[in-house]
Amino acid sequence: MKTHYLNYVAGLSLIFLMASCGNQGSETSQVLGGSAAEQAYVAPGEYDEFYAFMSGGYSGQITAYGLPSGRLLKEIPVFSKYPENGYGYSEETKAMFNTSYGEVPWDDSHHIELSQTDGEFDGRWLFVNGNNTPRIARVDLKTFETVEILEIPDVAGLHCAPFITENSEYLVSGTRFSVPIPQKDVPIDTYKKNFKGLINYVSVDPEHGHMELAFQIEMPGFNYDLARNGKGKSHGWSFLTTYNSEQEHSLLEVNASQKDKDLMAVINWKKAEQYMKEGKFTERETSYFHNLMNEETSIAESEEKTLTKILDPKECPDMVYFIPVPKSPHGCDVDPTGEYIVGNGKLSADMSVYSFDKIMKAIEEKNFDGEFDGIPIISYEAALDGIVKKPGLGPLHTEFDGRGNAYTTFFISSEVVKWDVASKEILDRQSTFYSPGHLVIPGGETKKPDGKYLVAMNKITKDRYLPTGPELAHSAQLFDISGDKMKLILDFPTKGEPHYAQAIAADKIQPNSVKFYDIENNKHPYATLGESKTRVERDGDEVHVYMTAIRSHLAPDNIEGFKVGDKVYFHLTNLEQDWDVPHGFAIQGATNAELLVMPGQTRTLLWEPKRPGVFAFYCTDFCSALHQEMSGYARVSPKGSNVPLKWGLNEKLRENEQAAHDFYEKAKQNANIGK
């Protein structure tokens, strides 16, 4: 029986892949030659026009690309430990990984949301969800560093997140998998009875960006997949697609694909705010962690929270509605005017476009087709604005160009389709290689899209680049959408698995970018503000090394008196006050990553010496012509030895002043050679 069934699945997959690898030749031929090359080219010394922030998917991070060049400007570590710069390994950053399950070193980041003011990107912060162990992170776009991670309790697979409202009031975040609430040990086949979903409203402090779980709305046990919030006239409302309205718990590829229509949740969050004010919530004990980088000390701090506030739609009329959406919807997108909501049933041949006005009218007239768990189901016909007929196979996501056009990705037929939002007429289609998931247009989900480029993020790569063994990079494709027809300009490989991305004009971020940390403002308790203050202090088995780095030496660079069994904390302060002069620190045999310390910053590495001897440490970033000389030695004595703590930098300094001076003079002469 199983094998019999498997044939179906195998057959299916085959079709998906066949469909997704179609007519490559005809498409690529159109983009050969100079003009596409020049469109994608950013000459040495020139800048890209846009930042594109892509979620890392199973990397757990975020990548920042330049558009149109497709160059990877930076990988920003968020949910996953990052040996490259010590994020998650340094004492200052470990707390970012705390959860109610303990320290979790990884997650699956899906949806990028840039902070908005009046429905436009303001370039202040970037939010992204952790899918597996539900969390939301905030990146500060002045520093490109993760500064906050908030766990979301009593949900599972926070896929439907963190969708932002037009003034960054809330990050709307729905559970992907329903679970018993609160968690309890029940048979899985009691799903329909015991499993529920929560839609979480996370508030964002307008001044500092700090996140707080404002309230949760308890919903039927569906899978909440994707969401958008209203804008303009629909501001104050949220729209969330769901699948598995069948409420099945096994083999969902078949069992959750039975109904011809699933349901889109429509939430009036202004109403919810009112109910919160009126105290219509119940409090529930739970546990979740809030991790915040202290801006003064630059040390992450964790707080366990133990209460959440829940709203029940049954007790809160006119707060939540459903609308039927054909079949197993995935994407849910709102156009720049706030009037049109696109619900894409990934197994439906057509696409349904809903009208906000009609939804409001239907609610007003109570034009309902029954209810689900006491939540009214708005009549499909009443809410529907129109249908895009047979646009392609496997519609997923839609973005907008601000000129009245929508662009939708089709996973199975491997294409991007351009259509007219008002008329629902199909205007253009271009193949993608292969099987696109999300797409992004700069500002394409805001009130004011910049409809110049479109990036399709493809799920299947196969033969698009030189092979790299079984594991291939995922692939992005850049289209010029400034004309009537989309034009493929560039293929570029990506890092991890980008799901959603958002792109923003460079001038909204570039002017505010921090070049280094002002050492005057360094309030780290173990900072060493000047080489004269360097020292080593023992407190039982704990040894604290107050160390500084400046081109081209670490101070102190000779240390004796460490003992086997000590916990040695190297607190390294980078004394530089210039752009792009990080210093690194590593010591042989540390069961730890390196430290990469930015100018003006202090970072701490824990070293537990395991055997006696003399061990080397050095700067890991090639910082200057004499970087290779930027090293030192740590002497480790046996446990219980009486070798005293001693440290120093060049006891023979005096007699070397002449050497330093000659060297300096020579460098001055030589500096002219390069001119």
Added chain:
Amino acid sequence: MKTHYLNYVAGLSLIFLMASCGNQGSETSQVLGGSAAEQAYVAPGEYDEFYAFMSGGYSGQITAYGLPSGRLLKEIPVFSKYPENGYGYSEETKAMFNTSYGEVPWDDSHHIELSQTDGEFDGRWLFVNGNNTPRIARVDLKTFETVEILEIPDVAGLHCAPFITENSEYLVSGTRFSVPIPQKDVPIDTYKKNFKGLINYVSVDPEHGHMELAFQIEMPGFNYDLARNGKGKSHGWSFLTTYNSEQEHSLLEVNASQKDKDLMAVINWKKAEQYMKEGKFTERETSYFHNLMNEETSIAESEEKTLTKILDPKECPDMVYFIPVPKSPHGCDVDPTGEYIVGNGKLSADMSVYSFDKIMKAIEEKNFDGEFDGIPIISYEAALDGIVKKPGLGPLHTEFDGRGNAYTTFFISSEVVKWDVASKEILDRQSTFYSPGHLVIPGGETKKPDGKYLVAMNKITKDRYLPTGPELAHSAQLFDISGDKMKLILDFPTKGEPHYAQAIAADKIQPNSVKFYDIENNKHPYATLGESKTRVERDGDEVHVYMTAIRSHLAPDNIEGFKVGDKVYFHLTNLEQDWDVPHGFAIQGATNAELLVMPGQTRTLLWEPKRPGVFAFYCTDFCSALHQEMSGYARVSPKGSNVPLKWGLNEKLRENEQAAHDFYEKAKQNANIGK
């Protein structure tokens, strides 16, 4: 006094940076316009011409870029744990991180060496050094996976590694920092008396590539920095630059910069082999780890080794010599003919080029200027072929184009200089932005360079790209060197800190690239070769889940009977046998990374459930149109509960066969839409 001294250093640094940020405008202007754009452009669907493998520096990894596009094709995890695909987190890969210090999750990778046959790249393997906790890794270029890591004992900072001989006989690997040998607890200021250096010869098995520490040569306590081996007539010889022949141990930037000349080591390793055969070595007890991926089971295995064989130059005449090299040399490079050896004193205004023939003659005639620790010092004048006069400031590294030209990077004056190897005449200079370290020409260190492109790897980035806060990507610059003058084509940011790189023609790797693992050859002890064999077995507190993945479900996808305190091992076998269809696995709250499992492969994730409830798991790679449905539930009961182990996939399969069938038929219809 200290502050007084510091002014010198600060002043110095200032000069370095000033010098390194010179005349940008004039240089970029020359490369604007279409032709450079078209040279760097690789149209969608077309392939790059070369793979460039760059060391990740403080990322500990390797990155594979395409040239000329500068696109990042893949980051290959090597020395650092990699949550992105579970490397270092899965049970199969953990052992790769074992060292004599315990599990080390990070290192600092510097020098890429591709395997060679007859002095040319053969495209089989790639070797790279771990600088901090001395190790050498091997990557299999059929799969782009790290398959072997060998620790090197009794050295510190394995910077001078792993330089390969022309038939991959050895990886020559010298210590960067000298230490007491064997390690002991001695005062650091006994450096001159107690600290020694080791040069390690690691043999490579010609069939399987397996590494073995063949022998170590005990050397004076210098810092061994970089090396090259002879080729052609000089095959059988190694050349290694050293600094700190002053044998200082503190403030090296000054104290190791005093002597006007340091020493280059010249080693006759054929002679060393002969001494080994004659048993002229001493054995020393030590400890180091050899970690090897078992190709049959695909599980990494560790072995601790406890003996090394040491050759002492005093006991082995005619094996080791020194040659004086002006001041604090860094790069050491041998031209394609094997005749010319370039020793770059990074603080010297000129560059010394040595002649292999003259070195042989000097040895024959015993034309020595004394000795150091019993090692003869060959007369500088006798070994010198000629001097490149005032080429620039801060010469670092040299590669060759196979047309008689050499290309050298200058860190301080920020430029690449082209010069004629025979005449030492300077032919061209181009600015780089900013401060280049290594450079790479495809095959540029082999007998047969492909002198079409040159990539400069710059250490300072500053304003070259859109800013990303204080932490910036390092930067590479691609030059066309096919003409008389070098032409800057492209700037591209890089990952980590690339030190050295090697580039190889795509056709030497592409045809052999493995697309997926043949499941017939899967000998993993916990593999599940077919859905019918899926099961769950308890052994005390250990639970083993034999799980399979195929589009679009995990089997089993409902599991009950886990208990708090269990050690649950999910052994996931990917049943796909198609290219680019990995499946992932993650479960909520695991204090672990994901698994990313290639087709035909088995990978294992350890999960220790911490509280009762029902927890979701899912596929982390968007594998198909119904990926979102590829999920399941694990029920966890309290410790000591008597809930029995139960598992399944869709008990209601029968009644759903009709649904599956209808779904399949519909998909077939729809598949035509995309055509």
